[in-house]
Amino acid sequence: MLTKAGLLDGLKATTHWGDIEAMRAAFPAVEVIQDAAYGDQDRIITSAGxxxxxxxxxxxxxxxxxxxxxxxxxxxxxxxxxxxx
Known part of the structure; x- marks a missing residue:
């Protein structure tokens, strides 16, 4: 939801390991990080599951x-x- 709304554009974010490549492909403006349980970008925090x-x-x-x-x-x-x- 955050990616579709554009709220993660220009930020680092993580997601479930099974969705990493799909997220990278669908949302190139997001720096998708892997091997992280969560990513803290100050105003938005994402988790891997x-x-x-x-x-x-x-x-x-x-x-x-x-x-x-x-x-x-x-x-x-x-x-x-x-x-x-």
Missing amino acids: ISAAIGMILHLVGRILGVPMAKATARRVEYECEPRA
Whole structure:
């Protein structure tokens, strides 16, 4: 949806590994990154799928509320990650 709306033009974005090449072909204005669970372009964050979205959300928690809160949240939901702010 973001790509079709042109919101990712000129930005880096990721998607499910099975859709990487199709996304590159269909949306040449987007710099599609692979081997990344999520891509943070400041105002827009994309994830590589449902499971990867957990790490993306924890990253967002870290960015807004701080890394200690993201780590506490990850522990609470029993998810192992190293959130970045």
